[in-house]
Amino acid sequence: MNIAPLVSVIMPSYNSKKYIKKAIDSVLEQTYSNFELIIVDGNSTDGTLDILDEYKKQDRRIKVIQDEGRGIGAALQLGCQIASGKFIARMDSDDIAINTRFEKQLKIFHSIPNLILVASPVIYINEDDSIVGYSFPYTNKRIIQEKVYLIAHPTVMMKKDAYVKAGGYQPLLRAEDYFLWNRMRLMGEFYIFKEPLIKYRLLQDSLSHTLDDNFNKKLGRKLESYFIKPIISEIDIIEINDFISTNLPKNRIISHMSSKRKIRLFSFLKIIFKFLPLNIFVVKFVISIKNVFGFLYVK
Numbered sequence: 001m002n003i004a005p006l007v008s009v010i011m012p013s014y015n016s017k018k019y020i021k022k023a024i025d026s027v028l029e030q031t032y033s034n035f036e037l038i039i040v041d042g043n044s045t046d047g048t049l050d051i052l053d054e055y056k057k058q059d060r061r062i063k064v065i066q067d068e069g070r071g072i073g074a075a076l077q078l079g080c081q082i083a084s085g086k087f088i089a090r091m092d093s094d095d096i097a098i099n100t101r102f103e104k105q106l107k108i109f110h111s112i113p114n115l116i117l118v119a120s121p122v123i124y125i126n127e128d129d130s131i132v133g134y135s136f137p138y139t140n141k142r143i144i145q146e147k148v149y150l151i152a153h154p155t156v157m158m159k160k161d162a163y164v165k166a167g168g169y170q171p172l173l174r175a176e177d178y179f180l181w182n183r184m185r186l187m188g189e190f191y192i193f194k195e196p197l198i199k200y201r202l203l204q205d206s207l208s209h210t211l212d213d214n215f216n217k218k219l220g221r222k223l224e225s226y227f228i229k230p231i232i233s234e235i236d237i238i239e240i241n242d243f244i245s246t247n248l249p250k251n252r253i254i255s256h257m258s259s260k261r262k263i264r265l266f267s268f269l270k271i272i273f274k275f276l277p278l279n280i281f282v283v284k285f286v287i288s289i290k291n292v293f294g295f296l297y298v299k
Contacts, residue, residue, distance in 0.1 A: 008083030
């Protein structure tokens with residue numbers, strides 16, 4: 001007798017041969033087992049598909065869908081359309097899920113009636129699985145609804161009916177997750193765990209050798225979506241000097257930026273905030289960097 005999966009895990013992939021086994025294994029090793037794993041591959045050419053075929057033969061819960069390489073937004077949209085579970089969980093093809101992730105997220109869903117989305121901070125790892133940093137833990141377990149830019153996308157589990165009602169992922173929009181969270185936040189509560197449930201991989205090569213092509217594009221999208229609108233609506237207070245002196249000198253990720261790239265980054269930030277009062281710029285810049293770009297915090 002086949003039991004319908006309660007959770008549908010959506011994992012986009014493209015040329016993920018090096019890390020996708022660890023990502024899949026971390027899903028298959030979850031303490032909660034009633035799920036389906038939907039992998040949407042964008043025409044990989046590096047042998048990823050051979051790996052996926054082997055896993056699909058070994059475990060019936062795995063479904064492999066071929067896409068046309070239209071990007072992550074389209075892959076997520078397609079995966080969610082196929083999903084049969086009541087809950088949708090996100091997973092990236094190079095990350096590692098803590099083995100109790102699904103169990104803990106479902107437990108929270110069952111305990112809070114109006115809850116529609118659960119997420120967590122992340123542990124940052126490098127290509128060798130070594131820990132290089134942590135995103136900041138949240139002081140409030142239930143996230144303030146307006147602060148949707150704090151949500152780490154790969155950690156999300158959400159109710160499918162709320163996702164559908166909100167219109168789902170829109171592939172033509174940049175930062176499709178941010179726009180989805182903004183629509184969903186009107187429908188119910190969000191909850192952020194204090195402890196990380198995902199090991200999020202930061203690839204050294206992509207940061208040091210293709211920073212402009214990869215990292216800066218992602219950074220630009222986050223800056224555009226996470227800073228400009230939220231900054232006008234709220235101001236938080238933190239110990240700015242303590243944060244800067246404690247965390248910035250130890251940052252191992254920013255150290256991979258050349259001086260020229262650092263100047264370019266901070267020049268861009270100055271342009272964004274030049275029309276805003278200085279106190280808003282300083283406070284919100286540090287708050288947002290702390291929460292969105294959690295790799296600034298390194299133990």
